[in-house]
Amino acid sequence: MAIVAELENNGRLSNTELARRVGLTPAPCLRRVQRLERDGVIRGYRATVDPKNSGRGFEVIVAIDIAVNDGATIDDFETAAAAVPEVTELRRMFGQPDYYLRVQVADPESYEALAASVLSRLPAVNRLLSHQTMRLVKG
Structure with missing residues (x-):
């Protein structure tokens, strides 16, 4: 679940950087991410918006x-x-x-x-x- 933890911290990581952080090469890392998405573990990616700066503080x-x-x-x-x-x-x-x-x-x-x-x-x-x-x- 290291992949999930890394993506929870930063969903914008490139596959190459994610692979480096979790100790994999890029191809198997990408396959694991795709499997996590397909299995519904990763449901999507989103931006975290600052409520105060967006007029909803x-x-x-x-x-x-x-x-x-x-x-x-x-x-x-x-x-x-x-x-x-x-x-x-x-x-x-x-x-x-x-x-x-x-x-x-x-x-x-x-x-x-x-x-x-x-x-x-x-x-x-x-x-x-x-x-x-x-x-x-x-x-």
Whole structure:
């Protein structure tokens, strides 16, 4: 799993550099990476964007309980919540709350407007609790 560890640290490594770091020659290293991708161990590559520099430096973790827990309501809520661009993560939970959302916006005023006009009006929202992130310790 050395290949996975290296790619988690830097997904932009060239195959040659990756091979050097894990003690392989380039051809077998590339085959292993391709197998990891094919097997679903590596699901993709992405850029890590600085929230502050991209205008989303204010992060709120939102706990949401929904009023009805039938299949159609859950699907409607999840579809609507996932479509909100400011919702950068959506987790269905065991127990309470039903969902945790990570919301990233520019500032407290932007969050207040989003919460009032969008989040509180998502299908079947019964309760919405907002928790402002003080500092990201690990991410």
